[in-house]
Amino acid sequence: MSILIDRSAKVLVQGITGRQGGFHAKLMMEYGTDVVGGVTPGKGGEWFEGKPVFDTMRSAVETTNADVSLVTVPARFAGDAVMEAADAGIRLVICLTEHIPVADMMQVVEFCRQRGTRLIGPNCPGVMTPGQAKVGIIPAMVAMPGNAGVVSKSGTLTYEVGFAMKNAGIGISTIVGIGGDPVIGTTFVEVLEMFENDPETEKVALLGEIGGSAEIVAADYIRNAMTKPVAAFIAGRSAPAGKRMGHAGAIVDGGEGSAEEKIQALEAAGARVAANPEEIPGLLA
Amino acid sequence: MKLHEYQSKFLFRDFGIPIPLGKVATSADEAFAISSDLDGVVVIKAQVHVGGRGKAGGVKVAKNAAEARQYADDILGMDIKGLRVNKVLVDPGADIQQEIYLAITNDRSAGKPLIMASMEGGMDIEELNRQRPEAIVREHVDPFAGLQDYQMTFIASAMGLPRAQWRSFAKILRGLYQCYTESDAELAEINPLVITGEGELLAVDGKVIIDDNALFRQPALVEQRDTSDEPESERLAREAGITYIKLEGQIGCMVNGAGLAMTTMDMTKLYGDADGIGPANFLDIGGGATPEQVAAALRIILSDENVKCVLFNIFGGITRCDEVANGILTAYNEVNPSVPMVIRLQGTNAAEGNSIISEAQIPNLISADTLTEAAQRAVAAVKEQA
Secondary structure (H helix, E strand, O other): OOOOOOOOOEEEEEOOOOHHHHHHHHHHHHHOOEEEEEEOOOOOOOEEOOEEEEOOHHHHHHHHOOOEEEEOOOHHHHHHHHHHHHHOOOOEEEEOOOOOOHHHHHHHHHHHHHHOOEEEOOOOOEEEEOOOEEEEOOOHHHOOEEEEEEEEOOOHHHHHHHHHHHHOOOOEEEEEEOOOOOOOOOOHHHHHHHHHOOOOOOEEEEEEEOOOOHHHHHHHHHHHHOOOOEEEEEEOOOOOOOOEOOOOOOEOEOOEOOHHHHHHHHHHOOOEEOOOHHHHHHHHO | OEOOHHHHHHHHHHOOOOOOOOEEEOOHHHHHHHHHHHOOOEEEEEOOOOOOOOOOOOEEEEOOHHHHHHHHHHHOOOEEOOEEOOOEEEEEOOOEEEEEEEEEEEEOOOOEEEEEEEOOOOOOHHHHHHHOHHHOEEEEOOOOOOOOHHHHHHHHHHHOOOHHHHHHHHHHHHHHHHHHHHOOEEEEEEEEEEEEOOOOEEEOOEEEEEOHHHHHHOHHHHOOOOOOOOOHHHHHHHHHOOEEEEOOOOEEEEEOOHHHHHHHHHHHHHHHHHHOOOEOEEEEOOOOOOHHHHHHHHHHHHOOOOOOEEEEEEEEOOOOHHHHHHHHHHHHHHHOOOOOEEEEEEEOOHHHHHHHHHHHOOOOEEEOOOHHHHHHHHHHHHHHHO
8 A cells, every 4th residue: 555545546537628637637547547537517428538527526426436536627716626526525635726815725625624535735746656546747757666755845846856766766655746835735744644654655755845834843743753764855945035936835934934944953853854856865775 | 916005004994994094105295295284293104015114214204294295205216125115105193102913814834814913013023923922912713714703802811902992903803804804815914003192093004915826806906016116027027927036146047846946046056156156046937838938938037137057947747848948949049048058858758858959959058967967067157157
């Protein structure tokens, strides 16, 4: 078993008839993910690559018994789509959509919590268990199966590190992109805890960035509860204070959330912190 | 999106929060006219999107209209931390007995709105938080239930607010919460909220930041956007759908993805810092970058005269490297840069992308396989020109 998804996951794609949703649904199917259908309001009864399209999540879940959904719909509809999935009894919702208003996300996160639905994202590349399944946009070529877990706030940086690990002969149990927004469904600590309890994972790479305090909280968890070794990289050492670096969460404010502060906390907790992400494989070997 | 002080306070007024009856002036004569009408002591306050105005000389108390004209003349056109002052707020002076801090913000770790209140207002909240965190009362709000009356009573009593002000404080806090939710604010802050000699509460200074992702449903606030102090290059980038932030170094960076863009900046500094070399900008070209976007991004990067080398770092996921390569060629032919360019394409269709670039036989072009190699070559290219 791996964390969050494996080849048994039955996946619905919300927004499957859209350009992005359709493109990535196909790539997921090619990878071996069991995509059982999709949902687009108003297009129920159509077919996508031999899979049924439904109007609502409720009917889609009743028919397919899906347990995972991928949300690819535009920002102003995405919060609603996540809540619809949670209400339909979906176990794991992965939300790729970026630019969702924070006010919406605060309600969505609380809604999922109340229904016991695990939300990953938003504004994330998704989850991949190499060799088994991927739900999201992580390219197949960046990772091979193995026993290192990867958890990250960023998309392309994750590909960079996964690829460097693969070139160094280090395989991955599961990659989890938690997203770079200020309010997200699943935090570093929750994923670290899953990896700590996962027999398939022996070591973990954590890729963080400036802004917020999630890496500091993660450092506390690593010090107090983790037995598996952790290698880390924090992006944004060269970023000036007060400027928002793309990700809505990536801002150093009043000295809070700086790279130095996070690196110190992680090192003090026993994690090995790389100055260059291409050093991560060496720190994990 | 940041609102100016006067915009924030006028917004507060719409939600029933009492503010001083001041007006905005763009000239010394206007400031004179406003202060004549107000008749008495006035405060002239620079309206710029930056903290620490007072220390920089951007806030002055004038005893009469003639002094107000003089101070407005001094402050208008002043440079505060690189930003030019184009407007001043002329407010009547307040009789301040006590300064209170009151704000609502998004608590990212709790995923809930957070109210912060303190009887030690007036100073910077980050400074207060460092020195006396126990002086700040913190209360989360349930995002579905909203702010409850008992929470307001709790905050007033926990912060030590005199009972005489509880009712008016609750009305202001209710208004501020409504302002925060209805405006999609990331921050709605009154600092200071003062108790006057007559025991009234008055919001003397205010700051509101709107969530950029919610601007689509805030048309009235979007109209208030003041771009007069936004650097030209950042405005062009915003209009082209690219995130660009100018920095002080020599290596222009063009990268896909915010995390990797920061990492690429970090790498140029890691290998260049000893020689005073570092990133000239943050630039995230985004997902499916089109040739037009790549060209726009290259023009923006090269508009910075400090740039001695451009570093392309593209890790293709959704973005296809062959499309980016074509974009780079289009941009190259259009912009004709004289500085060397280091190109590193990896991921989806990287082989096709690299052969497009090598077949074009562009002079002054350096290719790289890994991020480390790319950063080191960009640093070396800058050093050669020194």
